[in-house]
Amino acid sequence: xxFALLVLIGCQLIGELAREAFHLTLPxxxxxxxxxxxxxxxxxxxxxxxxxxxxxKTGEALIASMGLLFVPAGxxxxxxxxxxxxxxxxxxxxxxxxxxxxxxxxxxxxxxxxNRPKRPSVDATLPQGLGEPSHD
Amino acid sequence: MTxxxxxxxxxxxxxxxxxxTVTIMAYLVGRFVQRACRNTPLANPVLIxxxxxxxxxxxxxxxxxxxxxxxxxxxxxxxxxxxxLAIPLAKNINYVRSNLSSIGVALLAGSVxxxxxxxxxxLLMGGSHTVALSIAPKAATTPIAMAVSQEIGGVPALTAAxxxxxxIVAAIVGQMLLNGFRIKDWRAHGLAAGVAGGGIAAAQVASxxxxxxxxxxxxxxxNGLLTALLVPLLALxxx
Numbered sequence: 001x002x003f004a005l006l007v008l009i010g011c012q013l014i015g016e017l018a019r020e021a022f023h024l025t026l027p028x029x030x031x032x033x034x035x036x037x038x039x040x041x042x043x044x045x046x047x048x049x050x051x052x053x054x055x056x057k058t059g060e061a062l063i064a065s066m067g068l069l070f071v072p073a074g075x076x077x078x079x080x081x082x083x084x085x086x087x088x089x090x091x092x093x094x095x096x097x098x099x100x101x102x103x104x105x106x107x108x109x110x111x112x113x114x115n116r117p118k119r120p121s122v123d124a125t126l127p128q129g130l131g132e133p134s135h136d
Numbered sequence: 137m138t139x140x141x142x143x144x145x146x147x148x149x150x151x152x153x154x155x156x157t158v159t160i161m162a163y164l165v166g167r168f169v170q171r172a173c174r175n176t177p178l179a180n181p182v183l184i185x186x187x188x189x190x191x192x193x194x195x196x197x198x199x200x201x202x203x204x205x206x207x208x209x210x211x212x213x214x215x216x217x218x219x220x221l222a223i224p225l226a227k228n229i230n231y232v233r234s235n236l237s238s239i240g241v242a243l244l245a246g247s248v249x250x251x252x253x254x255x256x257x258x259l260l261m262g263g264s265h266t267v268a269l270s271i272a273p274k275a276a277t278t279p280i281a282m283a284v285s286q287e288i289g290g291v292p293a294l295t296a297a298x299x300x301x302x303x304i305v306a307a308i309v310g311q312m313l314l315n316g317f318r319i320k321d322w323r324a325h326g327l328a329a330g331v332a333g334g335g336i337a338a339a340q341v342a343s344x345x346x347x348x349x350x351x352x353x354x355x356x357x358x359n360g361l362l363t364a365l366l367v368p369l370l371a372l373x374x375x
Contacts, residue, residue, distance in 0.1 A: 027279035040226035059220035072207030090263030106246030107328035113238030
């Protein structure tokens, strides 16, 4: 577990440092996520070497309880009670309609794009091994 | 009687441990309720926990600042856990690679919809510019959304609340909505959850499917990136 925490917090730290150094708008943890994903994919190589079991176990345990981690920030709603009370109607309608719309659009477009007929000529231009996943 | 309770309460309240315990307990109650309701997304454990804790804070007249003194230790874990989303992403990298163009188009469509519709509805319904600017980045993950809100003149704390509430809406309706459109693929469910509902909706999907978790992680990361680029442009137009 300690090794996993070192990796996760280390990537977060590098993410924060990169954010400050390059004045990025992305938060450190998100940069850290892309960094760790890149490291794991490169380390895995073409033969898909399995992930370090410790990292996988700790990471998946954290993700399994991810909902809990949003509770402290969510309780912060009480601190914004005044503004919410004054403009609750536009806020509630915009929040619900906009979230539902974007869920439907993202899921719908993704579904449509994945199920469109494949044009073999496009895939043929890719170098071998990049076009299709090996496990199909 | 009340004075006795107050005396018992007072020496404990300042300690962060109490609010740490309350937070974990409230979330466990939320999870228990969800399980008792056959895992329906309607009984969202994050929402249940927030309602329980807000009620306790109001009844005991405790400030958010005091509460956060204890809860910050949980909040801290959000960073490493966001990094940990790289794990399902790396494990399913082949699926991501073979769907890159689909992901790009769906992401762009979903992200623009989330930003534009939120701002438009607030303004059409007579909401203030401040609220419109605060809601614009609401589909991005909390730290990105707050930073963007600050940059364009919104209220970061309000944005944080809207991110969480929007995530709860997406977690509750997302699965039923997409199933209603006959969309069963976990890649579409995951990406939609990540783009439209951030970490909370992603947590709902991740509890059911690992491939969904990978696409949700990608949705969170890429939508954060896109929101950080698009919303400041929109704010320039609005001014």
